[in-house]
Amino acid sequence: MKQRIESLLPPAFLGILGGGQLGRFFTQAAQDLGYKVCVLDPDPLSPAGAIADKHIRADYEEPSALSEMANICQAVSTEFENVPAKTLDYFVSRGLLVSPLSFAVSIAQDRIAEKSFLNTPDHAAGIKSAPYHTLLEEVDLATVDSHLFPGILKTARLGYDGKGQVFVAHSRDLRAAWQAIGNVPAVLEKKLQLAYEISALVVRGRDDEIKLYPLAENQHVGGILHLSLVPAPSITTEIERKINEATIQIVKHLDYVGVLCIEYFVLTDGEIVTNEVAPRPHNSGHYTLDACVTSQFEQQVRALAGLPLGSTELLCPAVMLNLLGDIWPTSTDEVVQPPWHLVLNQPMNKLHLYGKSEPKIGRKMGHITILGKSTQSIMASIQQTITNLGMD
Ligand code: ADP
Ligand code: MG
Numbered sequence: 001m002k003q004r005i006e007s008l009l010p011p012a013f014l015g016i017l018g019g020g021q022l023g024r025f026f027t028q029a030a031q032d033l034g035y036k037v038c039v040l041d042p043d044p045l046s047p048a049g050a051i052a053d054k055h056i057r058a059d060y061e062e063p064s065a066l067s068e069m070a071n072i073c074q075a076v077s078t079e080f081e082n083v084p085a086k087t088l089d090y091f092v093s094r095g096l097l098v099s100p101l102s103f104a105v106s107i108a109q110d111r112i113a114e115k116s117f118l119n120t121p122d123h124a125a126g127i128k129s130a131p132y133h134t135l136l137e138e139v140d141l142a143t144v145d146s147h148l149f150p151g152i153l154k155t156a157r158l159g160y161d162g163k164g165q166v167f168v169a170h171s172r173d174l175r176a177a178w179q180a181i182g183n184v185p186a187v188l189e190k191k192l193q194l195a196y197e198i199s200a201l202v203v204r205g206r207d208d209e210i211k212l213y214p215l216a217e218n219q220h221v222g223g224i225l226h227l228s229l230v231p232a233p234s235i236t237t238e239i240e241r242k243i244n245e246a247t248i249q250i251v252k253h254l255d256y257v258g259v260l261c262i263e264y265f266v267l268t269d270g271e272i273v274t275n276e277v278a279p280r281p282h283n284s285g286h287y288t289l290d291a292c293v294t295s296q297f298e299q300q301v302r303a304l305a306g307l308p309l310g311s312t313e314l315l316c317p318a319v320m321l322n323l324l325g326d327i328w329p330t331s332t333d334e335v336v337q338p339p340w341h342l343v344l345n346q347p348m349n350k351l352h353l354y355g356k357s358e359p360k361i362g363r364k365m366g367h368i369t370i371l372g373k374s375t376q377s378i379m380a381s382i383q384q385t386i387t388n389l390g391m392d
Contacts, residue, residue: 006097006206006306007206007305007306007307008074008075008097008304008305008306009305010033010034010035011034011035011036012035012036012074012075012305013035013036013037013038013053013054013072013073013074014030014035014036014037014038014073014074014075014076014077014301014304014305015037015038015039015040015069015072015073015075015076015077015091015096016037016038016039016040016048016052016076016077016078016079017040017041017060017076017077017078017079017080017083017087018039018040018041018048018078018079018080018083019039019040019041019043019046019047019048019049019052019055019079020041020046020047020048020079020080020354021047021048021354021356021364022079022080022280022281022297023039023041023046023047023048023079024047024048024050024051024354024355025281025286025289025295025297026048026077026079026281026297026300026301027039027048027051027052028051028297029295029297029298029300029301030301031051031053032298033298033301035301035305036053036054037052037053037054038052038053038054038055038056038069038072038073039052039054039055039056040056040058040060040065040066040069041055041056041057042057042058042059042060043057044057045356045357047354047355047356048079050355051355054072056068056069060083060084060087061084061086061087066087066090066091069091070090070091070094070096073096074096074097075096075097075098075099075304075305076088076091076096076097076098076304077098077099077100077258077280077300077301077304078100078105078279078280079280079281080280081105081108081109081278081279081280082109082157082158083105083109085102085105085106086102088100088101088102088105089102097304097305097306099206099257099258099303099304100256100257100258100260100279100280101255101257103254103255104254104255104256104260104279105279107254107277108276108277108278108279109157110156110157111154111155111156111157111159111186111187111276112134112136112156112185112187114276114277115129115132115134115187117253117254118250118274118277120253122249122253123249123250123253124246124249124250124274125242125245125246125248125249126246127242127243127246127264127272127273127274128273128274129189129273129274129275130189130190130192130265130273130275131147131148131189131190132148132187132188132189132190133145133148133187133188134185134186134187135153135178135185135186135187135188136185138178138183141174141175141178144171144174144188146171147190148188148189148190149168149169149170149171149190150167150168150169150170150190150191151167151168151188151189151190151191152165152166152167152168152188152189152191153165153166153167153168153174153177153178153181153186153187153188153189154186154187154188154189155181155182155184155185155186156184156185156186156187157184157185161223161224161225161362161364162220162222162223162224163223164181165181165223166180166181167191168188174188192265192267192273193267193268193269194265194266194267194268195234195266195267195268195270196217196232196234196235196266197217197218197219197220197263197264197265197266197275198215198216198217198218198232198235198239198243198263198264198265198266199215199216199218199228199261199262199263199264199282199284199285200212200213200215200243200244200246200247200261200262200264201213201216201259201260201261201281201282201284201285201288201296202247202248202251202259202260202261202262203258203259203260203296203299203300203302203303203309203312204251204252204256204257204258204260204303205257205302205303205306205307205308205309206257206303206306207306207308209308209309210248210251210252211299211309211311211312212244212247212248212312213285213288213292213296213312213314214230214231214232214312214314215230215231215232215235215240215243215244216228216229216230216232216284216285216287216320217229217230217232217233217234217235218263218284222362224322224324224362224364225283225284225322226321226322227319227320227321227322227382228283228284228285228286228287228319228320229318229319229375229378229379230287230291230314230317230318230319230320230375231314231317231375233375233376234266235266239266239270239272242272243264243272246262246264246272246274247262250262250274250277254277254279256279257303257304258279258280258300258303258304259280259281259282259285259296259297259299259300259303260277260278260279260280261277261278261280261281261282261284261285262274262275262276262277262278263275263276263277263278263284280300281296281297281300282296283322283364283367284320286320286352286367286369287318287319287320287369288312289350289352289369290318290350290369290371291314291315291316291317291318291369291371292311292312292313292314292315293310293311293312293313293315294309294310294311294312298310299312316371316372317371317372317373317374317375317378318369318370318371318372318375318378319369319370319372319375319378319379319382320367320368320369320370321367321368321369321370321382321385321386322364322367323338323353323364323365323366323367323368323389324361324362324363324364324365325358325359325360325361325362325363325365326361326362326391327389327390327391328359328365335357335358335359338389338390339388339389342385342388342389343368343385343388343389346370346381346384346385348370348371348372348378349368349369349370349385350368350369350370350371351366351368352366352367352368352369353365353366354366368385370382370385
């Protein structure tokens with residue numbers, strides 16, 4: 001029997017912490033359902049703030065801003081994991097519906113807590129993270145086992161898109177690497193031989209219903225997501241089953257409500273390892289906007305508001321291609337746009353631009369979802385778009 005739950009119907013005001021592209025898609029999904037949206041983001045030019053019904057331009061810990069948001073909104077979610085736990089707790093104390101809660105977010109925002117959670121027996125159905133060592137202070141440098149080299153040193157907090165990470169070939173390079181990341185708490189992970197990378201996207205409603213999306217296979221360039229392919233072409237039925245089982249265990253043990261993404265590595269010897277958890281919609285789930293019955297952002301809204309979840313069914317194979325600031329021409333002072341007509345003249349290309357005015361190297365400016373009969377046929381045709389945009 002399903003639990004009866006409180007639900008918040010349109011045109012209620014929903015709040016989103018963070019005004020980047022994830023917040024913008026949340027805003028669009030909420031507005032499509034008839035909700036009003038209030039964005040909190042200090043950036044006056046934030047992509048979500050530009051389209052929200054209300055934009056509070058303030059820091060995520062500013063008491064008067066939080067109070068204003070609590071007065072306007074009946075529920076609050078977040079688009080990024082680095083939101084202060086205190087902020088989420090404040091909204092709970094003000095009686096708002098909040099998802100995700102600070103318990104899950106504080107694990108996901110700290111690689112040390114995250115790894116310890118993922119490696120706790122039963123939490124991930126027996127799947128472990130890469131072997132690692134925690135470095136809190138200088139004395140810990142001397143205690144790292146040599147089998148972790150070559151390794152990757154990752155800051156415990158605030159890393160994304162490969163930032164806050166240094167490759168460490170040998171134990172003698174560790175001290176310099178730790179200095180390079182600012183002598184902050186970190187984990188040293190063994191560098192593994194990856195066969196392919198998978199992300200699992202899951203949503204859990206307030207009534208405990210859990211829905212899995214099809215797994216995505218991800219290709220990174222320079223530590224930044226480049227392509228996501230769905231259905232994942234390399235995966236076997238057995239690996240898919242194990243990853244889905246682990247994902248369900250993780251979402252339950254985090255007592256999570258909302259959209260959660262878990263990154264997994266599949267190694268060349270077939271072993272599966274957990275990588276990291278994002279307590280929010282994920283870049284690798286953008287394909288759901290065009291290829292699934294319900295997008296990850298609509299699910300975020302539904303879970304937050306206590307509505308029934310929508311179907312996660314894949315309507316069509318899809319490949320998502322990220323568009324970074326690198327492809328914007330830099331020859332003049334004025335911002336010149338890439339040749340979008342050469343993207344839009346392919347009828348199965350779906351272009352999404354995030355409304356960011358300043359293209360920068362490595363900055364996520366938009367993405368294209370290419371739909372087709374199979375990921376194989378899409379990959380055969382995607383090269384034309386990549387070449388047209390000067391990405392090769
Ligand atoms: P971020 O928070 O920047 O996404 P990740 O930990 O996911 O950080 O690392 C980014 C990418 O670096 C991964 O998607 C993977 O391609 C590579 N990577 C990370 N950790 C390892 C590892 N232990 N072994 C091999 N490759 C790794
Ligand atoms: Mg990652």
